[in-house]
Amino acid sequence: MLSCFCFGRTAAGTWPHIEGYNNMSQATAHKTRPKHLALHEIRLPLPGIVSILHRISGAGLFLLLPFLLFLFDLSLSPETFAEYKSWVSNPLVKLILFGLLWAYLHHFCAGIRFLLLDLHIAGDLQPARTTSRIVLAVSLVLTLVIGVMLW
Amino acid sequence: MGAHYGLRDWIGQRVTAVYMALYTVIFAFCALSLPEMSYDAWSNLFRGGLMRFLTLLFFLSLFYHAWVGVRDIFMDYIKPVGIRLALHVVVLFLLIGYAGWAAQILWRL
Numbered sequence: 575m576l577s578c579f580c581f582g583r584t585a586a587g588t589w590p591h592i593e594g595y596n597n598m599s600q601a602t603a604h605k606t607r608p609k610h611l612a613l614h615e616i617r618l619p620l621p622g623i624v625s626i627l628h629r630i631s632g633a634g635l636f637l638l639l640p641f642l643l644f645l646f647d648l649s650l651s652p653e654t655f656a657e658y659k660s661w662v663s664n665p666l667v668k669l670i671l672f673g674l675l676w677a678y679l680h681h682f683c684a685g686i687r688f689l690l691l692d693l694h695i696a697g698d699l700q701p702a703r704t705t706s707r708i709v710l711a712v713s714l715v716l717t718l719v720i721g722v723m724l725w
Numbered sequence: 726m727g728a729h730y731g732l733r734d735w736i737g738q739r740v741t742a743v744y745m746a747l748y749t750v751i752f753a754f755c756a757l758s759l760p761e762m763s764y765d766a767w768s769n770l771f772r773g774g775l776m777r778f779l780t781l782l783f784f785l786s787l788f789y790h791a792w793v794g795v796r797d798i799f800m801d802y803i804k805p806v807g808i809r810l811a812l813h814v815v816v817l818f819l820l821i822g823y824a825g826w827a828a829q830i831l832w833r834l
Contacts, residue, residue, distance in 0.1 A: 629798065632791075632795075632798075633794075633795070639791070639823060640819075640823070643823060643826055643827065647830050649764075649767060650767070650768055650771065650831075650834060651833070652764055652768075655764040682746060685742050685746070692739065720753075723757060
């Protein structure tokens, strides 16, 4: 689970399951070692992508909390329900909500994956990659299905 | 400061995550099975005493969860201590305000 918090700070080397870790260390052994992380040369592995998206989606959801509460507020009063309806029928608002729906679902799926990792389930390299693919795919498909149902 | 708040928050983040996940599934099932998105159908969802309580619990879980998550982000990226603490205070006050707002929305129904 620490991966979710730390991967932005940790160099690839501290993660045993990072893709290409062994290749990278073999390749660099013959060259002058870089003095800083060559960020443009490091390809984030799939579990790392899921992890940073978990953080980004969480931050996005937090930043838009007041907007969501504002809509929730409008929707739960008979006087303002019509106003709520007009807000959510605005195409730009729909697009934002679609993005937030993905953020929520990705955060949800990736969160379940992290909880399983906490329980030492699917922590090896191959299962970790497989569950990362599942998280990315399931959250996208659910976003499309629920998004279309609500649109 | 004692060192135990880290473990407490780590556990709290997970407990709130599990609760929110369960609530989300139940809520999604109820909301998506509404016959129409009318005011009556929508507000009836939250009118029952149990659902109102569970929904408030969801919001409180959400705000605590967000507090831990946002604080972790600030601890990772905001190095100057003064700015970081100021941001912590802003987020804390915002989340407490949101909690009051959510309770007010649910209890005026």
